[in-house]
Ligand SMILES: NC(=O)C1=CN([C@@H]2O[C@H](COP(=O)(O)OP(=O)(O)OC[C@H]3O[C@@H](n4cnc5c(N)ncnc54)[C@H](OP(=O)(O)O)[C@@H]3O)[C@@H](O)[C@H]2O)C=CC1
């Protein structure tokens with residue numbers, strides 16, 4: 095595509111003669127550059143939808159001399175983001191990270207600007223500071239792009255379902271890890287090779303920690319849980335486990351038992367031990383049955399189920415990352431905020447924070463699939479079953495390794511008994527009981543090794 099310079103006042107033939115809505119852009123990287131492109135190429139459509147032209151009044155970056163695609167008029171570029179936010183009606187923050195993003199957004203709000211951000215890290219760490227500031231200043235705070243990129247998900251949860259009672263949010267909210275797990279499942283790649291491929295394709299960052307360790311998914315889970323349950327959930331409240339321990343062998347075994355492994359974000363409304371309601375939020379890899387719609391979510395796509403009392407089950411699917419898809423969500427927010435500037439009105443406000451407490455990880459209810467190598471002698475299965483029974487965990491299925499298993503049991507000494515691999519799938523039980531069961535099984539004399547423990551979801 096030819097890169098056309100962006101002029102300070104993009105022509106807007108579809109607009110009325112109302113004064114332009116001034117838009118300041120903070121950040122012009124992967125997402126910001128696509129925001130510039132859309133603001134330019136869609137100028138007349140956007141003006142018609144807003145009822146006034148959108149005027150890009152400045153673009154704050156770190157390096158004003160770096161080459162940009164699309165080319166941005168040098169007169170628009172500035173390294174002084176503080177000064178820029180003071181002269182806009184709508185401030186779009188696509189810088190990322192906690193500071194200076196938080197300070198800039200608060201300054202924009204202080205100046206009476208509406209703000210649009212894609213910054214999940216900031217919202218998950220300190221969203222309430224922004225919500226409260228926006229509420230106090232009676233300005234819009236929109237953040238559709240912060241969760242699941244292009245997929246309209248924040249708005250349905252924040253606005254459309256606000257008359258309903260959500261009881262579960264379950265989904266794939268990180269495209270990089272879904273791509274990695276998908277490549278491991280389809281071509282038998284080891285995790286490191288699949289991550290390297292994701293980096294080469296631009297899905298994963300040079301430092302993929304936020305994706306593979308589950309931080310990115312945990313931030314999105316915290317934001318979704320806060321909105322869905324009308325309470326305050328921060329990233330520190332999320333029980334988080336990434337995909338680093340998943341091996342090609344785990345993925346192959348998942349297929350043998352009719353599953354795929356997905357990194358899931360799960361937020362549940364549930365009753366705690368004291369009988370009081372709360373929310374439990376977690377991110378971890380899980381076995382998903384091949385028959386479940388989430389199993390069919392391939393590549394870097396995202397998909398989220400929301401279950402509400404009256405609405406029933408809703409599914410949202412699409413591209414969760416990338417410059418253009420994310421910019422689409424940002425522009426939707428810009429149009430909403432700009433419309434309010436022109437015609438009056440305000441978007442939703444989160445001033446009701448407090449309600450449901452966050453329950454500890456151990457209060458979650460889930461199912462486990464445990465693979466273990468045991469001595470192949472009479473009575474061993476009875477010992478293992480007894481441990482499960484002692485912890486009140488019911489067995490759904492047990493199977494023994496077929497001869498052509500992809501992973502070989504440990505090599506034993508000449509005089510040792512043979513080794514059998516058991517795959518035990520439990521019924522749903524409290525997380526605490528399941529974890530204690532695995533610890534007790536590991537201590538049995540007949541157990542050579544607990545090879546893997548994975549949760550099973552979506553059955
Ligand atoms: N990339 C994606 O697919 C998605 C990203 N997001 C979110 O969008 C946001 C932006 O992500 P992305 O575009 O990928 O990030 P990039 O790293 O590509 O871009 C960041 C931009 O911010 C600028 N910047 C950095 N520090 C400052 C500063 N102190 N003052 C002014 N400008 C600064 C950089 O300037 P310079 O160009 O000079 O270095 C760059 O233009 C993040 O919050 C991210 O989580 C959300 C969904 C998907």
Ligand SMILES: N[C@@H](CC=O)C(=O)O
Pocket residue numbers: 242243267268269270271297305310414415416
């Ligand atoms: N790193 C994220 C992209 C932005 O949200 C992902 O892989 O989904």
